[in-house]
Amino acid sequence: MKKKWIGVLTTISLLGGLLAGCGGAPAQSGAGGSGSAPAANSSQGGTAAATDEYQEATIRLAYNLPQDHHISKGIEEFAKKVTERSGGKVKVQVYPAGQLLSDKEMNQAILTGGVEMGVNSTTLWASVVPAMGLFDVPFALPTSYELAGKALSGSVGEKLNAEMEKKGAKVLLFADYGYAQFANSARPLTKPEDFQGLKIRSIGHIPSVMIQAYGAAPVFMGAGEVYMALQRKTIDGATSGTTAMVQRKYDEVSKYLTVVNYAYLEFVLAVNKKYWDALPPKTQELLTTTAKETEDWIRQQAEAEDKKTADELKQKGMEVYVVPEAELPAWKEAAKPAWDEYLKTAGDLGKELLGDLQNIK
Incomplete structure (x- = not known):
């Protein structure tokens, strides 16, 4: 009975967020207003003929950080680039700053498909994948942004993503918050x-x-x-x-x-695994490439912001x-x-x- 009520409450939360997005505040927001995030290049992604090859899709992406945070700016730019590079065929609608889901609701919504993508801390993901608690272990990660990035781009990141996929979520990128x-x-x-x-x-x-x-x-x-x-x-x-x-x-x-x-405080942009597997390879490639660019930019910003x-x-x-x-x-x-x-x-x-x-x- 308890699980049934949790499902009902999650559905109500999602519907409330969607209605809010259709009302006063726009559901899809821009990439921060400061212009500090990497500018999207609409010429990337090929010609108009190439963008016509994308199948239409609308992807909802939720996060809880303030919109002026460097991770938020990177995520907003990720959404903008994907939409532009696909010629508008793959639309990423961003729900920022807890507009759609709280951080405590986020993981369950991603795992059940209540939302296609979401950003949440590895600390909260550790309740689903205990190995994700790695980033909270004192002095476990190198005290070097370059070496931390090397670990996440190598075997450590690969193994953590494999564990996430077993639970039903795929990590698109690791978003560096910075040191604690x-x-x-x-x-x-x-x-x-x-x-x-x-x-x-x-x-x-x-x-x-x-x-x-x-x-x-x-x-x-x-x-x-x-x-x-x-x-x-x-x-x-x-x-x-x-x-x-x-x-x-x-x-x-x-x-x-x-x-x-x-x-080394870390967030991840994760996508529902079943939804990901159903996407055309061309769309998967677009999302993967753009996510990698975003991950690199966020890592640079984390060091500068710290x-x-x-x-x-x-x-x-x-x-x-x-x-x-x-x-x-x-x-x-x-x-x-x-x-x-x-x-x-x-x-x-x-x-x-x-x-x-x-x-x-």
Whole structure:
């Protein structure tokens, strides 16, 4: 009975989002307004005769990030390019910023075909594919954007996509959010022992195990609640990327920023596998090629945004401590319980993936 009601609620949510798209706000949005995303080239995709070869299709794509986020800009441009390169035959209708689905509804909607495509965090996908929790394992990924990208473009990305396909979703691209840091209002966090007794807003189960291992208490709450919680001292600090810290004005309610790059926050653009398999090969090729271009652009932006926003938080008055590379092994060793927790759920594949990451050079 519970499953039946979940299905009914998901259907109501989707219908509500579609009606909203047909009402005030347009269902298909542009590619950010800043012009910072790579411009679509309508000449790409061949001549008019070539675009006539595409079969007509309308693909709904939902995401929850703010529209001015670099991932959002990349996704919007992806949709625009696909539509233009197909001569309008393959239309990608974008539902941004939670207009159609919340992040908690997204995965189920993609898996059941309630929506054809969607963007969601690997942290949330880990409840479906435990191996996806890899990106939350402290200090597992290289602290280098280039090497992280190499891992995702190689065996690590291939193995994760294979697991996703078994569940009914195909990964079209990995969208780099950036590295995770710590902000707090209590004191500088220069070593794991400094966390003792603090209350830290966490972003997932595995990071929570790390926070506990450091002697702090993890607290779960929505991203939109963090500012008020910091302001009211309900929590002492929070972990997130610096892009989100700037967007949510953490500098107004937190004094200290610790740059430690403990996790590489990742999102994926996934498509329902049955829907994908039914698409003509020419359309699949168009989507795959455009997704690869978008993935590369988003990765470049993640690196630029991390640097820019960390500098911005410093300029706004936060005291920034960058953990020296020589001290990272101590942080990693103290976070070992989080590694054990990941292996407990991800099993042999998790162990294999961690091994693959250690060999990335």
